[in-house]
Amino acid sequence: MRIFVIANQKGGVGKTTTVLNLGASLAQKGKKVLVIDLDPQANLSSGLGFTKQFDKKSWNNTEEVPYKSIYDVLINQTPISEVFVTTNDPNLFLVPSHLSLAGAEIEMVNILARETLLKNAISEFKEDIDYVLIDCPPSLGLLTINALTAADDLIIPIQCEYFALEGLGQLIETTKLIKGINPTLTIGGVILTMFDSRTRLSTNVVEDVRKYFSEKAFNTVVPRNVRLSEAPSFGQTIFEYDNASTGAQAYKELAKEFIKRF
Numbered sequence: 001m002r003i004f005v006i007a008n009q010k011g012g013v014g015k016t017t018t019v020l021n022l023g024a025s026l027a028q029k030g031k032k033v034l035v036i037d038l039d040p041q042a043n044l045s046s047g048l049g050f051t052k053q054f055d056k057k058s059w060n061n062t063e064e065v066p067y068k069s070i071y072d073v074l075i076n077q078t079p080i081s082e083v084f085v086t087t088n089d090p091n092l093f094l095v096p097s098h099l100s101l102a103g104a105e106i107e108m109v110n111i112l113a114r115e116t117l118l119k120n121a122i123s124e125f126k127e128d129i130d131y132v133l134i135d136c137p138p139s140l141g142l143l144t145i146n147a148l149t150a151a152d153d154l155i156i157p158i159q160c161e162y163f164a165l166e167g168l169g170q171l172i173e174t175t176k177l178i179k180g181i182n183p184t185l186t187i188g189g190v191i192l193t194m195f196d197s198r199t200r201l202s203t204n205v206v207e208d209v210r211k212y213f214s215e216k217a218f219n220t221v222v223p224r225n226v227r228l229s230e231a232p233s234f235g236q237t238i239f240e241y242d243n244a245s246t247g248a249q250a251y252k253e254l255a256k257e258f259i260k261r262f
Ligand SMILES: Nc1ncnc2c1ncn2[C@@H]1O[C@H](COP(=O)(O)OP(=O)(O)OP(=O)(O)O)[C@@H](O)[C@H]1O
Pocket: 010, 011, 012, 013, 014, 015, 016, 017, 018, 039, 043, 136, 137, 138, 193, 194, 195, 222, 223, 224, 225, 226, 228, 229, 230, 247
């Protein structure tokens, strides 16, 4: 079992889209994949079709039926084996998030060894899994630190946009600090996302990233593709939603490269 953290404290760079569709593509290729939604926004959970149930008995039908999430794993020491759910693909499993995770960072402050809560939970999970992919919130707070501490490799998605490299220094500094508790953590790869071939800017970002990260950057570049942004609202992966789209093709190529590398 190899554990990957997909992180970049910059918001909206394609972390969740990558965990979802890279995860789904790896699963289609026969790998057993566990994706963990560590973001209180829970976009990964809903994007995979995980829907909260609402209590039909309550008057206005807005009472959420309680379910166990990554919050319980971190705060209540609930084993991952009691929290993970199956998805449409028998090889793909999800640990869902919950809005309550938004308060978890504050609750964790009083817990001893608060940086290793996720690491410990994953190490007790004995299912036969090839890859764990952890989706992080856009910050370098305790949730992301837990993911960096648990992981073998850091994967950084970078959006082909203005200021793409801004803030990366901070992420790399944090990674160096984490090496105190997780000495083997390395940058496993960099994924360029939302590439727009019509703009000079996108091409410049690709060049800069390749110069800076050299072979760490994956050859596959994910294009800007509206189908990728539409699919999650139907709770579908890009392969279920539009298997012929350029987005689907890119994530398939990326999965091939990923398996070769890891
Ligand atoms: N290649 C792409 N082409 C077009 N739209 C994309 C692409 N990748 C992601 N998007 C869209 O861009 C937005 C941001 O992507 P995503 O949610 O994956 O980023 P994120 O880094 O997880 O964001 P956050 O930091 O808020 O968690 C979403 O609406 C998503 O659907």
